[in-house]
């Protein structure tokens with residue numbers, strides 16, 4: 462991504478266009494931080510991913526899973542405070558979760574890779590008891 466931005470920057474520079482990264486409105490600054498509330502994501506157990514968003518009221522927050530917009534449905538709940546909650550996680554819930562916040566030209570996103578494996582459906586701690 463950084464490489465792409467750099468290439469794009471040079472393309473724009475070559476074309477004589479100027480790229481502006483600064484914000485004229487200091488209040489428009491947004492930031493995101495992901496915190497995995499579930500210590501050990503486990504199949505059949507609840508999975509909770511928190512996204513702490515800083516920004517002005519009206520900041521637009523979108524969750525993506527594997528680059529597809531994530532919406533609430535009967536399996537996944539996206540709370541009004543931007544937390545993703547899955548009551549019974551499945552193997553298919555594995556993937557890259559990205560929380561993206563946008564306000565005007567200010568944008569921030571954070572992502573986390575969640576891996577759920579059937580192997581651990583008894584809970585990862587059980588492994589400690591195998592002799």
Ligand SMILES: *[C@@H]1O[C@H](CO)[C@@H](O)[C@H](O)[C@H]1NC(C)=O
Nearest residue numbers: 498511512513540542543544
């Ligand atoms: C959102 O609310 C839930 C339920 O009260 C809580 O567990 C979670 O930590 C909150 N998320 C954030 C980002 O504050």
